[in-house]
Amino acid sequence: MRATRALIHLDRFRRNIETVRGSVGSRLICVPVKAGAYGHGALPMAGAALEAGAGYLAVATAGEGTELREGGVTAPILLLSVPLIEEIPQLVSGRLIPLAADREFAAALAAAAEREGIRLPVHLKVDTGMGRIGCRPEEAAELGRYIQSLKSLEYAGTATHLAVSDSTAGEDIRYTRQQLARFREAVESLKQAGVDPGVVHAANTGGVVFHEESWFDMVRPGILLYGYAPAESALQTEPVMELVSRITFIKKVRKGESVSYGRTWTAPGDRIIATIPLGYGDGFPRALSGNHQVYIRGRPYPLAGRICMDQCMIDLGTGTDIGRWEEVTVFGGTAPGAGHVAGRLGTIPYEITCNINKRVPRVYV
Secondary structure (H helix, E strand, O other), X not given: OOOOEEEEOHHHXXXXXXXXXXXXXXXXXXXXOHHHHHHOOHHHHHHHHXXXXXXXXXXXXXXXXXXXXXXXXXXOEEEOOOXXXXXXXXXXXXXXXXXXXXXXXXXXXXXXXXXXXXXXXXXXXEOOOOOOOOEOHHHHHHHHHHHHHOOOEEEEEEEOOOOOOOOOOHHHHHHHHHHHXXXXXHHHHHHHXXXXXXXXXXXXXXXXXXXXXXXXXXXXXXXXXXOOOOOOOOOOOOOOEEEEEEOOEEEEEOOOOEEOHHHOEEOOOOEEEEEEOOOHHHOOOHHHOOOOEEEEOOEEEEEOOOOOOOOEEEEOOOOOOOOOOOEEEEEOOOOOOHHHHHHHHOOOHHHHHXXXXXXXXXXXX
């Protein structure tokens, strides 16, 4: 086993799902496992999610859905992004549930499903203000009738996505409420047109935390389940990923000597420097150089010098009994989580966990 590894705490993940369940009650929970379950490992997290009572999974690509099917997952899987026409046979053979937002794509789905001899479930996607994919709310009824008319398609659900639901700023709250009002109007127009809207869903993490009126029939909390709630959230979950490594080398550096590329760090006095095999080649951001502390035996120690592709260095101070091979917690566990790292870089915890790449082994504990 490599020294650097990502510990994935499945017990925390299950508890996070239970926390959401305690909030949303009997509504279906759709667990996104796209992008390798936000870097945690798609197949193991999918299994843990279903064991914890998830009703649906969600992916971003047909290939991600195929990976789950080949791994034995039989649960409903939503395909959240629009694939290429060439990918439609793959999603049909994998029995994925695509989001349709226009006639051209719906017709292509129907033709592929007919060739396969199946009736493919489809969810209509309504763009209420995200500006990404989806039909306009006033187009929902007509498109819904069209999908319903295609014999090889099953109109199974209606969805939208919220743009600023994780913000408690007054203007953002108003915008989310406007989105939900547009969505309710679209759902009502479907009903009036004789179309059963199926499973209605809108709530992402922010919706689950701050907007109960967005819960409808199903919720789709993403990063919340992996341990990161929006600021000001009363609903708290536990970080699932813990990034750890071990010290592989220790040396003494004299006052005035520099460490790493660019000589950006110079020892202010005699120092003991430890090296760990973790770098930006593993997805540990180079921008954290000189701006992060790791934890050893529960105590913080700053990085020294620039993060390299495969290694980085730690300033252990003027004297220490820390030895070679000792474990280092980079984030999570005894150290602040990926949210703290993200805050230092002006980004979001999704990016931090997703970027820890595949050469870092995942250890499920």
